[in-house]
Amino acid sequence: MTILGLSAGNPDGSAEILLKRALRAALERGADASLVRLDDLELPMRPVGPGQDAGADDGPWLWDRLMECDGLIVASPIYSRTIPGKLKLVADRLSGPAADVAFAEKMRATLAAGETPAVRFPYDERVFRPRVAAFIAVGGANTSQWKSLALPLMHQMTFSAHIAVADQLLVGGCGMPRSVVLDEDALVGADRVGRSVADQLGRAFDAVEYRGEPGLCPMCHLSMVVIDGTCVECATCGARGTLEVRDGAAVVCFDDPAAREHSLVTLAEKRAHAVEVQQTAAVQGAQAAKIERRAAPYAEIDLRVTPGTARPGRSRRS
Known part of the structure; x- marks a missing residue:
């Protein structure tokens, strides 16, 4: 090993x-x-x-x-x-x-x-x-x-x-x-x-x-979270939880197993992400000609400045 x-x-x-x-x-x-x-x-x-x-x-x-x-x-x-x-x-x-x-x-x-x-x-x-x-x-x-x-x-x-x-x-x-x-x-x-x-x-x-x-998140074991009302999401891995008040104090909870499945740590979320990316790529791949046509004008714009050049970039049409 x-x-x-x-x-x-x-x-x-x-x-x-x-x-x-x-x-x-x-x-x-x-x-x-x-x-x-x-x-x-x-x-x-x-x-x-x-x-x-x-x-x-x-x-x-x-x-x-x-x-x-x-x-x-x-x-x-x-x-x-x-x-x-x-x-x-x-x-x-x-x-x-x-x-x-x-x-x-x-x-x-x-x-x-x-x-x-x-x-x-x-x-x-x-x-x-x-x-x-x-x-x-x-x-x-x-x-x-x-x-x-x-x-x-x-x-x-x-x-x-x-x-x-x-x-x-x-x-x-x-x-x-x-x-x-x-x-x-x-x-x-x-x-x-x-x-x-x-x-x-x-x-x-x-x-x-x-x-x-230990950290707040039970999946990645870190404690960086995003709070939206009472909804909580681990900023590191995406596990979802809730913000609750217990005994007068705010508490972040990740008690729902289904909500934890949104974590990038899980294979379930990786599979869902793979499907999403592949479906998006397939849809856009069928529009390759349209993408190329719409993107072509931007290739004509050259405003680059590189080491050794004495002038700023300019449009190739100018």
Whole structure:
């Protein structure tokens, strides 16, 4: 059983130190582990296309590492309340239809029936491999408002591929480089993260136990919510609940199992989303000529300014 550690911070910085602690704890549990620094990779915004230098894009290599692992631990610093752009880019490259188990289910069934899919999406059988994950986010601030967006955005790494999250660790107060070594609770927490993943490698999604700090949402275990009257929606995963008053205090409740099924964590919601996207694409695909005709005039407008140009962009017709 193998665990992939993704480091989105500085080499041997606080985030990577906690990641190494977690991976070491996993090794002690008998797992194999490897660490990938995102700084070591070439990851353009878009995949390299045919005829281009394949060596300029390590995205396919990273995709294979994700597809072949049994566990995933992602560690990131916190920049301006959230995660660095390079980790957002990785999440964009590794999530979506190619990694989505619901899209893969549909494609597998279509191909097995000998049918031609209405909309063809990338398909990799390895998506169905059961995996378990955890997140570590480290910031300099102690106050919660400067750290609140980090963990929610990291969940993009696991939603599509239906990877069960076993733990997550949010650490503050690390203002100096590597200063996390002074925080014994953070170090112990990283050990827990490594054990939470290593002890559950190979388990089916529904059999994975969450062992991190509890949150309001029973699905993603975070506490960021959107409130509309008495209706509540988890801002991270979409689970639905209610805002109630109990003993004079406002309480967020996620008691309805059917409302929790709206969470992106559930396979039911992934399947509903896949159907929605495919139906929309099929309807719009039938209008390809109309779309091309209406979009053509916008291609004639060129207002770009690029490095090295001395003039502003202008319409090609001017």
